[in-house]
Amino acid sequence: MEKSVENAEKRSELLDTLQNQLNEATLDLHIYTKALPLFEDDPSTSDILHKHLLDTVAAPIADKLLYTLDMNNKLKHGVEIGENENWALLLSTVDRASLAKALPESLSVKAQSLVETLAGKRVESFMDALKALAEDSGMIVKNFDESLELSKLQAYHKDLTEQVSSETDYVAFLPKVVALLFLKVHNRAIQVPERALSAIITRLKDKLPDSAGKLLTDYHNATATLLALRAAATGAEDEDCLVDRILTKEELLQEMIPKLKALALEKSEN
Incomplete structure (x- = not known):
């Protein structure tokens, strides 16, 4: 019983930390996307800017979410995890796919969709997939004033x-x-x-x-x-x-x- 309570506390702390991380990181991404419409008349440059944001800003957001959901799932099932989580990690494409597939079925499909958007060309697609997975995980992706x-x-x-x-x-x-x-x-x-x-x-x-x-x-x-x-x-x-x-x-x-x-x-x- 004590271990179950301890894991529940760890899960709560993990998810709280993740929410704070998401708030900050998605604000950065939101701010950068405001420049994208100025290049819609230049498809080649627009593609480069979208892909650059996906690689440099969106990918770390996805990595934090996938990694934390994996840790949360392990704790839920009584699996021991390390005390110090690496929030600065950058996962490989294979690692992302593996984590996404390992999540419970209710989350796995949306997690895999999120991973797929990182190989795409549109930040909007990533944001839609991020919101879908975050909401199903009890997180929110804020609208910024x-x-x-x-x-x-x-x-x-x-x-x-x-x-x-x-x-x-x-x-x-x-x-x-x-x-x-x-x-x-x-x-x-x-x-x-x-x-x-x-x-x-x-x-x-x-x-x-x-x-x-x-x-x-x-x-x-x-x-x-x-x-x-x-x-x-x-x-x-x-x-x-x-x-x-x-x-x-x-x-x-x-x-x-x-x-x-x-x-x-x-x-x-x-």
Whole structure:
């Protein structure tokens, strides 16, 4: 009897923790999806942005839910589990499928549907499957009000501003600048995967002065060249020549960084 009570307490604690995790993580996903409609006229970029969100934001949400439901099911049937649950885990596709199939039949079908959406191309499909599984598990996926969204955007703005101010890596710097400018121009948060960077810059250029748009494009082109030179330099016969070209390109980028910082941080203060 004591063990049963102890397991019941563990299950309650697990599910409470999961609900808090879901609240925070689904708010992040909700905020990022607000930028997606701006790219509906560009199917290729839209697909990239949807898939990136599924891989980077949606997958960890699914993993937390599946892992916790598995732990909850084990406790329900008297199976011992570890004291410390790994909330930062990232499951493989095989692991997700295995956990989904191992759940009670009432949950298993919906869990498997959730896993399938991660291999799809639409965040909306994931959210629908998430809500269905969460509700059947006694969880809720909240609808967020405007005040909470605004608070999250303000926190996102502050974080991006700090990142832009402190970033020293030539390549990592540009996506953060673009994300910050996008937030100020469109009042929407966006993740900036490398494959969509050019398209997002193009969308930004319509809202920025020509000089600012040219600066973004020139910096992007320079980083692309730098990456190509670095890749070519490994084991190349003319490595010394390539190293000189790399240094020259890095010097150019170093000269451009203060201008881009001024552009992004000036916009962030408006």
